[in-house]
Amino acid sequence: MKLYVLIPFLPLAAFIINILLGKEVLRNKAHWPSCLAIIGSFIISVITLFDVINGRVINEDLYTWIISGKFQVSIGFLVDQLTAVMLIVVTCVGSLIHIYSIGYMHGDKGYYRFFAYMSLFVFFMLMLVMANNFLLLYVGWEGVGLCSYFLIGFWYEKRAAADAGKKAFIVNRFGDFGFALGIFMIFLTFGTIHYAPVFSEVKNFVGHTVNFLGFEVDLITLIALLLFCGAVGKSAQIPLHVWLPDAMEGPTPVSALIHAATMVTAGVFMVARCNAIFSLSPDAMIVVAIVGAITSLLAATIACVQNDIKRIIAYSTLSHLGMMFIACGVGAYAAGVFHLYTHAFFKALLFLAAGSVIHAVVHNDIQRMGGLKKYMPITYAVMFIGALSAGGIPGLAGFFSKDEIIWSAFASHSEVGKFVWIMLTAVAFFTPFYSFRMIFLTFHGKFRGTHHEEHHLHESPNVMTIPLMILAAGAIAAGWAGIPSVLGGGAHFAHFLEPVVGHPEFHGTHAQEFGVMGLSTTIALIGLVIAFVFYIRKTDIPVMLARKFKFFYVVLFNKYFVDELYNLIIIKPTFWIARKFLVGFTDAKIIEGIVNGVPKAIGVFSNKLRRVHTGIVHHYGIFMAAGAFFIILYVLLWR
Amino acid sequence: MVPLSWYMLLSLAVFTIGVFGFLTRRNIILMFMSIELMLNAVNINLIAISHYMQDLRGQILALFIIAVAAAEAAIGLAIVIALFRNKATAHVDEVQELKG
Numbered sequence: 001m002k003l004y005v006l007i008p009f010l011p012l013a014a015f016i017i018n019i020l021l022g023k024e025v026l027r028n029k030a031h032w033p034s035c036l037a038i039i040g041s042f043i044i045s046v047i048t049l050f051d052v053i054n055g056r057v058i059n060e061d062l063y064t065w066i067i068s069g070k071f072q073v074s075i076g077f078l079v080d081q082l083t084a085v086m087l088i089v090v091t092c093v094g095s096l097i098h099i100y101s102i103g104y105m106h107g108d109k110g111y112y113r114f115f116a117y118m119s120l121f122v123f124f125m126l127m128l129v130m131a132n133n134f135l136l137l138y139v140g141w142e143g144v145g146l147c148s149y150f151l152i153g154f155w156y157e158k159r160a161a162a163d164a165g166k167k168a169f170i171v172n173r174f175g176d177f178g179f180a181l182g183i184f185m186i187f188l189t190f191g192t193i194h195y196a197p198v199f200s201e202v203k204n205f206v207g208h209t210v211n212f213l214g215f216e217v218d219l220i221t222l223i224a225l226l227l228f229c230g231a232v233g234k235s236a237q238i239p240l241h242v243w244l245p246d247a248m249e250g251p252t253p254v255s256a257l258i259h260a261a262t263m264v265t266a267g268v269f270m271v272a273r274c275n276a277i278f279s280l281s282p283d284a285m286i287v288v289a290i291v292g293a294i295t296s297l298l299a300a301t302i303a304c305v306q307n308d309i310k311r312i313i314a315y316s317t318l319s320h321l322g323m324m325f326i327a328c329g330v331g332a333y334a335a336g337v338f339h340l341y342t343h344a345f346f347k348a349l350l351f352l353a354a355g356s357v358i359h360a361v362v363h364n365d366i367q368r369m370g371g372l373k374k375y376m377p378i379t380y381a382v383m384f385i386g387a388l389s390a391g392g393i394p395g396l397a398g399f400f401s402k403d404e405i406i407w408s409a410f411a412s413h414s415e416v417g418k419f420v421w422i423m424l425t426a427v428a429f430f431t432p433f434y435s436f437r438m439i440f441l442t443f444h445g446k447f448r449g450t451h452h453e454e455h456h457l458h459e460s461p462n463v464m465t466i467p468l469m470i471l472a473a474g475a476i477a478a479g480w481a482g483i484p485s486v487l488g489g490g491a492h493f494a495h496f497l498e499p500v501v502g503h504p505e506f507h508g509t510h511a512q513e514f515g516v517m518g519l520s521t522t523i524a525l526i527g528l529v530i531a532f533v534f535y536i537r538k539t540d541i542p543v544m545l546a547r548k549f550k551f552f553y554v555v556l557f558n559k560y561f562v563d564e565l566y567n568l569i570i571i572k573p574t575f576w577i578a579r580k581f582l583v584g585f586t587d588a589k590i591i592e593g594i595v596n597g598v599p600k601a602i603g604v605f606s607n608k609l610r611r612v613h614t615g616i617v618h619h620y621g622i623f624m625a626a627g628a629f630f631i632i633l634y635v636l637l638w639r
Numbered sequence: 640m641v642p643l644s645w646y647m648l649l650s651l652a653v654f655t656i657g658v659f660g661f662l663t664r665r666n667i668i669l670m671f672m673s674i675e676l677m678l679n680a681v682n683i684n685l686i687a688i689s690h691y692m693q694d695l696r697g698q699i700l701a702l703f704i705i706a707v708a709a710a711e712a713a714i715g716l717a718i719v720i721a722l723f724r725n726k727a728t729a730h731v732d733e734v735q736e737l738k739g
Contacts, residue, residue, distance in 0.1 A: 618665075
């Protein structure tokens with residue numbers, strides 16, 4: 001019995017049930033099919049994980065999907081160590097978020113729609129991670145993008161939400177275009193798009209070049225960079241990061257599941273999956289590492305001055321995704337996936353805790369919060385744990401994975417490695433700073449909202465707090481699977497993934513490793529202390545700094561004006577071309593010219609011709625006789 | 640024996656009378672009669688040539704034409720009666736409803 005096949009199809013069944021029956025029959029019980037399906041998937045995923053641990057890697061084709069000459073694609077699943085980890089992340093975090101949503105979405109008029117889309121999303125995400133060929137990966141890839149669009153624009157009556165959905169979809173188009181080209185290139189090169197033959201043959205193509213837009217470029221680098229385009233879009237890296245902060249218009253569980261724990265990490269997963277391709281192209285690796293590093297640092301600095309609680313966490317997500325790409329870029333894929341795994345727990349926790357806060361205060365502005373500690377102690381406790389974990393405080397999940405990335409960057413002994421290591425160390429300062437800025441402004445001090453709002457403050461119901469507590473346990477303990485050997489652990493996580501992603505060759509002494517770890521930890525603690533001083537002890541310092549360094553503050557507050565830049569160089573010209581040429585010329589002149597011109601010409605011509613129809617029978621008779629006469633004349637004279 | 644050309648001249652004469660009548664008369668009944676003349680001119684031609692060529696197919700065709708002419712006359716007269724009932728005239732110049 002192929003039990004694992006049920007993992008993606010249970011959520012699909014839940015989607016079908018919900019979309020057909022949700023509105024009329026299930027109504028406020030619409031969470032049942034979705035929650036049961038994903039919990040079922042989770043249980044099967046755990047069974048599958050143990051199978052994989054025992055060495056049973058599945059790679060089989062279930063159904064031949066397309067046969068067109070040389071092009072053959074099947075619907076087939078590959079469940080190896082990497083997939084098993086992703087399955088656990090998606091279904092475990094997904095289950096908790098589904099349960100949390102029962103409380104968070106309670107009473108919403110789109111209740112069934114929400115759960116239907118969530119199930120559909122989980123289905124596509126699981127297809128994405130379980131696919132054994134690039135086309136099926138692409139199906140999942142686009143499917144999660146579609147569900148992301150549905151769920152960002154879930155409250156579509158709100159203009160901002162509808163716009164954010166469109167923005168996410170359109171920005172992702174740019175990346176997916178490159179991704180699709182990458183898949184085409186893979187087919188052209190290898191004649192197949194199934195993982196196994198591609199990854200085993202790729203080393204035969206080292207040094208091949210291909211003519212791309214008139215330049216001779218290295219074939220593998222080209223493929224790797226095109227695939228990375230897709231990852232940049234989906235995982236919201238610079239320059240396609242602009243959609244993720246706006247995506248926070250969606251319901252908070254959506255932000256937690258799609259825009260923190262699972263979908264946005266698909267890019268990292270894909271790069272790790274294609275490590276055979278990326279590892280053979282040093283140039284592409286450098287690009288991956290540098291894009292990750294820049295995103296990580298810029299996002300971390302932006303997060304320090306934002307006031308929307310969800311946007312702070314969104315920028316934090318960007319920053320952490322950047323770190324995962326850094327890990328991939330220096331060849332430490334296992335470290336990247338490890339961070340993906342711990343990040344899923346602590347970031348889902350932060351988002352859901354923020355959702356719990358929003359549930360109580362009904363807005364997102366941390367400047368109008370404060371002092372919530374005594375109203376919502378559980379939320380406060382779990383969010384504190386989440387922030388500690390995210391900030392890389394020793395002992396918690398985030399520390400181990402982040403430390404491994406920082407160490408990998410340092411130990412990779414390349415120019416890029418050193419450069420990104422410096423960037424990472426800076427990020428290590430900002431992460432606890434903005435996390436605790438958010439915590440302190442939200443939960444400490446006096447409540448800064450209105451009296452009416454204060455009256456409404458309450459702790460969230462159990463159905464929301466229990467998933468939070470489980471996630472908090474995850475945010476503490478998830479990292480223990482990969483304690484590095486220098487701290488006496490077994491680095492089990494990296495060893496587990498070794499068959500898929502290999503083992504990076506790093507050179508460094510234990511002393512160096514302790515030194516790097518000590519440095520980043522010290523910097524993280526300094527960040528935490530500064531946040532404490534700024535936002536609890538001397539609350540006038542940030543205001544003074546903002547005034548003194550007004551330029552930096554304005555630049556950061558406006559997110560480096562990237563949105564404005566895109567508006568100026570892409571959106572404005574596009575609209576200008578659209579209005580000037582497409583609407584004014586192509587549409588008005590050419591299309592409407594043809595559409596209106598044909599009937600108009602017929603009208604003019606037939607207006608002339610209708611005068612022949614006098615209604616007088618004799619005229620018709622004369623025409624007939626004359627016609628017959630001329631035909632006879634023609635036959636007699638010319639034939 | 641009467642030569643073929645005589646028959647054809649007769650046919651031509653009858654046909655010309657028919658065409659002339661059709662184009663000049665205003666009375667719908669007379670126009671009908673002119674059409675019958677033209678049809679019969681064709682019949683004369685067919686039978687004469689059939690006889691000349693010792694081929695019966697022409698005569699069979701003539702029989703068909705007579706049958707068609709009968710049907711046409713029936714429908715045509717029905718139209719004339721309907722017209723007369725509605726317009727109280729048989730004069731085609733007074734009927735111009737189909738003017739484009």
